[in-house]
Amino acid sequence: MAVDVIPSKAGARAGRQGLGIRCAPPLTLLIFLGPVAAGLIGTLLPAFGYLPALGGDQLSLDPWRALARYPGVETAALRSLMTGLIATGLSVALVLYFIAAFHGTAWFQWARTVLAPLLSIPHAAMAMGLAFLLAPSGWIVRLISPWATGFDRPPDLALAPDPYGWSLVLALVIKEVPFLFLMTMGALGQVPAQKSMQIAQSLGYDRATGWLKTVLPQLYGQIRLPIFAVLAFSVSVVDVALILTVTPSPTLGVLILRWANDPDLSQNFVAAAGACIQCLLVLLAIAIWVMGERFISWLGLAWIRKGNRRAPHGVKQLTLTGMSLAAGLGIAGLMGLVIWSFAKRWRFPDSLPSVWSLDNWGRGFARVAEPLATTLWVGLAAAGVALILVILCLEAEQRTGRRPTHRALWLLYLPLIVPQIAFLFGAQILMVVVGIDGHWAGLIWAHLLFVLPYIFLSLSDPYRALDSRYARTAACLGASPWRVFRQVKMPMLLRPILIAFAVGFAVSVGEYLPTVFAGAGRLTTLTTEAVALAGGGDRRLIGTLVVLQSILPLILFAIAAAAPFLIRRAAFTGKKRL
Amino acid sequence: MLFTRGGLKKIMLAMGLLAAFQLTPPAQAQEWSQIEQKARGQTVYWNAWGGDEAINAYIRWVGERVAEDYGVTVEHVKLADTADAVRKVVAEKSAGRNDGGSVDLIWINGENFKAMKDQALLHGPITDTLPNYALIDTKANPAVELDFTIPTEGLESPWGQAKLVFIYDSAVLQDPPKTMIALQAYALAHPGRVTYPAPPQFLGTTFLKQALYEVVETPDALLQPAGDNFESVTAPLWAYLDKIHPALWREGRDYPDGDDALIRLLDEGAVDFALSFHPGRASSAITQGLLPDTARTFVLDGGTIGNTHYVAVPYNAAHKEGAMVLANFLLSPEAQAQKQDPDIWGDMTVLTMDKLAPEGRALFDALPRGIATLSPAKLGPTLPEPHPSWMTQIENKWLERYGS
Numbered sequence: 001m002a003v004d005v006i007p008s009k010a011g012a013r014a015g016r017q018g019l020g021i022r023c024a025p026p027l028t029l030l031i032f033l034g035p036v037a038a039g040l041i042g043t044l045l046p047a048f049g050y051l052p053a054l055g056g057d058q059l060s061l062d063p064w065r066a067l068a069r070y071p072g073v074e075t076a077a078l079r080s081l082m083t084g085l086i087a088t089g090l091s092v093a094l095v096l097y098f099i100a101a102f103h104g105t106a107w108f109q110w111a112r113t114v115l116a117p118l119l120s121i122p123h124a125a126m127a128m129g130l131a132f133l134l135a136p137s138g139w140i141v142r143l144i145s146p147w148a149t150g151f152d153r154p155p156d157l158a159l160a161p162d163p164y165g166w167s168l169v170l171a172l173v174i175k176e177v178p179f180l181f182l183m184t185m186g187a188l189g190q191v192p193a194q195k196s197m198q199i200a201q202s203l204g205y206d207r208a209t210g211w212l213k214t215v216l217p218q219l220y221g222q223i224r225l226p227i228f229a230v231l232a233f234s235v236s237v238v239d240v241a242l243i244l245t246v247t248p249s250p251t252l253g254v255l256i257l258r259w260a261n262d263p264d265l266s267q268n269f270v271a272a273a274g275a276c277i278q279c280l281l282v283l284l285a286i287a288i289w290v291m292g293e294r295f296i297s298w299l300g301l302a303w304i305r306k307g308n309r310r311a312p313h314g315v316k317q318l319t320l321t322g323m324s325l326a327a328g329l330g331i332a333g334l335m336g337l338v339i340w341s342f343a344k345r346w347r348f349p350d351s352l353p354s355v356w357s358l359d360n361w362g363r364g365f366a367r368v369a370e371p372l373a374t375t376l377w378v379g380l381a382a383a384g385v386a387l388i389l390v391i392l393c394l395e396a397e398q399r400t401g402r403r404p405t406h407r408a409l410w411l412l413y414l415p416l417i418v419p420q421i422a423f424l425f426g427a428q429i430l431m432v433v434v435g436i437d438g439h440w441a442g443l444i445w446a447h448l449l450f451v452l453p454y455i456f457l458s459l460s461d462p463y464r465a466l467d468s469r470y471a472r473t474a475a476c477l478g479a480s481p482w483r484v485f486r487q488v489k490m491p492m493l494l495r496p497i498l499i500a501f502a503v504g505f506a507v508s509v510g511e512y513l514p515t516v517f518a519g520a521g522r523l524t525t526l527t528t529e530a531v532a533l534a535g536g537g538d539r540r541l542i543g544t545l546v547v548l549q550s551i552l553p554l555i556l557f558a559i560a561a562a563a564p565f566l567i568r569r570a571a572f573t574g575k576k577r578l
Numbered sequence: 579m580l581f582t583r584g585g586l587k588k589i590m591l592a593m594g595l596l597a598a599f600q601l602t603p604p605a606q607a608q609e610w611s612q613i614e615q616k617a618r619g620q621t622v623y624w625n626a627w628g629g630d631e632a633i634n635a636y637i638r639w640v641g642e643r644v645a646e647d648y649g650v651t652v653e654h655v656k657l658a659d660t661a662d663a664v665r666k667v668v669a670e671k672s673a674g675r676n677d678g679g680s681v682d683l684i685w686i687n688g689e690n691f692k693a694m695k696d697q698a699l700l701h702g703p704i705t706d707t708l709p710n711y712a713l714i715d716t717k718a719n720p721a722v723e724l725d726f727t728i729p730t731e732g733l734e735s736p737w738g739q740a741k742l743v744f745i746y747d748s749a750v751l752q753d754p755p756k757t758m759i760a761l762q763a764y765a766l767a768h769p770g771r772v773t774y775p776a777p778p779q780f781l782g783t784t785f786l787k788q789a790l791y792e793v794v795e796t797p798d799a800l801l802q803p804a805g806d807n808f809e810s811v812t813a814p815l816w817a818y819l820d821k822i823h824p825a826l827w828r829e830g831r832d833y834p835d836g837d838d839a840l841i842r843l844l845d846e847g848a849v850d851f852a853l854s855f856h857p858g859r860a861s862s863a864i865t866q867g868l869l870p871d872t873a874r875t876f877v878l879d880g881g882t883i884g885n886t887h888y889v890a891v892p893y894n895a896a897h898k899e900g901a902m903v904l905a906n907f908l909l910s911p912e913a914q915a916q917k918q919d920p921d922i923w924g925d926m927t928v929l930t931m932d933k934l935a936p937e938g939r940a941l942f943d944a945l946p947r948g949i950a951t952l953s954p955a956k957l958g959p960t961l962p963e964p965h966p967s968w969m970t971q972i973e974n975k976w977l978e979r980y981g982s
Contacts, residue, residue, distance in 0.1 A: 051672065055697075071977050071978045071981055072977075072981065136848070137846040137848060152847070153846070153847040153848060154846050154847065156770035156827060156828060156848070157828075158828050158831060158832050161832070163832065246828075246832035246833075247776045247832060247833045248831060248833070248980065248981050249831075262661065262778070264689065264693065264970070265664065265665075265693050265697070268665075345867050347845060347846065347847075347870075348845075348846040348847055516658070516662065522623060522653065522655055522680070524656060528658075529656070531658065533629065538631075538838065538866075538868065539842075540867075
């Protein structure tokens with residue numbers, strides 16, 4: 001009985017003292033509703049022919065007709081859908097089976113150490129690394145040529161980029177596996193995994209089977225939204241697709257960017273219509289995924305009922321190979337670009353540069369000083385503001401006992417689901433009206449739109465799953481909600497909070513389109529500089545920029561990994577002295 | 579060292595004064611000095627494609643010079659695509675920001691210029707106001723006032739000229755093909771070693787135009803807007819492409835992004851020819867370590883396509899005076915000679931040598947020519963750009979036949 005009374009008492013206290021905190025969720029949503037609404041209107045109206053600045057004064061279906069007439073638009077849409085679904089499916093399967101089969105082993109520790117840094121590498125950087133590794137003139141072919149292959153010229157094969165989208169899928173898997181792995185790890189601490197496993201193993205289940213049958217069903221709900229975000233991202237990704245699909249076989253996102261960039265401004269209408277299709281495509285992908293979930297849980301239920309104790313051995317080996325391959329390719333591609341940043345001449349088929357030089361760093365560094373500074377302050381500011389807003393929202397939710405409605409939650413995820421390109425055109429008009437385009441505030445705001453949902457995705461599940469009895473116990477001992485927050489929740493959640501901050505920072509570093517639109521070209525980051533050069537093809541400069549791009553988030557992740565231990569040790573020794 | 583930096587500056591200063599007092603009528607000179615006065619202290623946001631480090635470095639140099647001489651700060655807004663700047667102005671117009679716009683100067687030509695001109699998004703005419711515009715003999719070189727056959731009407735100020743050239747490696751190939759037909763024959767004999775960027779990429783479109791000029795029966799028709807004659811005039815082009823495509827690099831299922839990507843492919847040995855719009859490109863690529871020093875340039879027998887690129891001021895620019903001062907400086911012999919230096923950029927000047935004072939001409943005579951750059955005499959005749967209506971239709975038809 002007493003247990004029932006205390007939370008409401010805490011809630012009442014929050015009502016008296018914390019009016020500010022109760023405003024946090026609506027305030028946070030408001031920051032998003034403006035640009036989301038503007039973005040959607042800015043997409044929808046031109047899609048139906050209305051954009052007075054371009055002479056579209058009345059509604060019409062012409063943009064849709066033009067879209068339907070465009071050669072290859074259906075195959076591009078299908079390519080987006082398939083690559084997105086396959087990449088997400090592969091990533092989820094790899095991560096879940098790997099955790100099932102290897103948790104508590106040395107391989108698992110290895111994966112943790114290797115995958116966390118990979119998460120921080122911007123998508124475009126990873127894609128460029130992979131492109132260099134797998135290209136016909138890439139590092140792998142160079143290493144085995146000409147002695148093994150006889151090639152003294154690169155073979156005329158479309159390896160990466162390729163016309164089918166396989167290298168795109170590969171790059172997405174390499175990038176999404178670390179994200180899903182860390183999200184799953186974060187969530188894993190919040191379910192009674194160990195207990196379930198003990199029981200399962202005492203009943204004779206092997207590690208993988210026991211985990212899949214007892215832990216996964218409890219865990220899946222917690223990682224579902226991160227999976228949706230990955231899916232939406234993979235279906236609508238533009239920068240990776242630009243780097244890893246061939247010009248005549250693009251994805252829908254690349255086509256939309258082409259229309260939006262077309263000097264013939266009337267193509268903006270087609271781009272808007274295409275963006276609507278892109279939105280529908282994302283929703284379709286999610287619907288297919290949900291159907292897949294149902295099917296697999298139906299199959300899984302039958303499998304659980306059958307009571308098999310052992311998983312087939314081959315699957316385990318396959319998963320390990322897949323994980324090693326994903327991590328290995330990611331790291332090797334980056335190593336190739338690191339070497340490029342120290343090269344002067346590196347012709348095909350040399351395995352290593354023939355002339356080394358520090359020129360790229362000498363000349364390169366003066367050039368990147370400004371974008372480097374911009375990248376730093378935008379990333380730190382956006383992640384910092386987003387983290388505060390998210391923690392306030394979650395805290396308000398726990399104190400009032402009111403969870404955001406399902407619809408409100410989806411609003412928060414809109415920036416991740418509405419394709420960036422369409423969304424940002426509308427948002428840009430809004431920023432020009434307010435007068436913050438090309439201004440630091442506008443840039444931070446634009447980054448916030450994409451950073452905040454990721455921080456929310458990363459933090460909300462661990463935060464909610466924290467055993468509420470700790471807070472209740474503290475409240476019983478007379479601690480105020482703020483004190484509970486400061487002295488109980490914060491220390492216990494320090495690790496997920498720091499990881500969330502690092503994720504937010506890494507997202508900000510990797511953003512391309514938001515920087516281009518909100519920065520109005522005046523504020524540039526390492527990523528916009530790198531993508532401006534990516535088409536240019538000088539791998540030495542690309543290497544330099546990619547190395548810089550990767551180091552910044554890496555530092556943040558290193559801090560996120562080390563800080564809890566350091567702080568705990570400091571606190572512990574401090575208390576001992578007392 | 580005849581021209582040390584300081585000495586050069588003095589000469590230029592003297593020439594600037596000469597230009598101001600001799601070549602411009604007094605009323606205009608007065609107007610111009612007012613513009614210079616207003617410009618002092620302004621920051622000009624110059625939106626220019628930022629994909630080439632050599633060009634970016636030149637723009638930085640320009641910024642230093644106009645800050646020194648005119649107190650104008652130049653901020654280079656690096657674009658991945660010039661259309662980004664056009665879109666920005668459109669967005670500002672639709673938001674009702676008719677002054678105080680964020681774009682002060684755009685590096686522009688062709689379709690982007692046409693789009694802005696058609697929608698009245700440009701300030702001007704400006705060229706008559708610029709004192710250095712008098713250094714261009716527009717009667718002898720009318721092409722500078724026709725941007726892809728569209729009359730510029732003074733709304734954009736010429737900055738440089740481009741001309742299509744081919745690059746090859748003389749260590750691999752002794753005798754490169756000198757016509758588009760010969761290039762087709764070369765591709766058929768060496769499958770996978772010829773390619774071009776996919777339209778609507780600019781250089782790819784130019785490759786098609788170049789082929790069109792050679793195979794078309796009536797080249798003059800290309801200077802008029804395309805009409806009902808489109809199918810009949812372009813039929814030989816599609817026959818040409820149908821024949822060459824199966825023999826292209828990747829059998830025509832993939833295309834390089836532009837001249838940088840082509841130069842990388844040439845350097846790797848994947849293809850045998852690169853295309854560029856900069857006659858000095860091969861030399862600068864050798865200097866930058868992007869091509870072997872055996873790389874050389876060649877042009878086709880009947881001439882190659884050339885065009886002019888410009889700078890323009892948007893109608894709502896916040897710092898119009900600063901932008902005009904910058905545009906005028908870009909036309910100075912000092913800036914034009916620096917730009918034509920192959921070690922700096924290697925972009926051809928728009929100035930007419932006869933109009934320059936002897937000191938100005940000396941600047942150009944003193945320029946080194948890169949090891950792989952053709953002399954002006956060997957660059958051959960320049961073919962004019964066809965009317966844009968041809969290219970819009972050709973790009974569409976190309977996409978239908980060979981695109982996605």
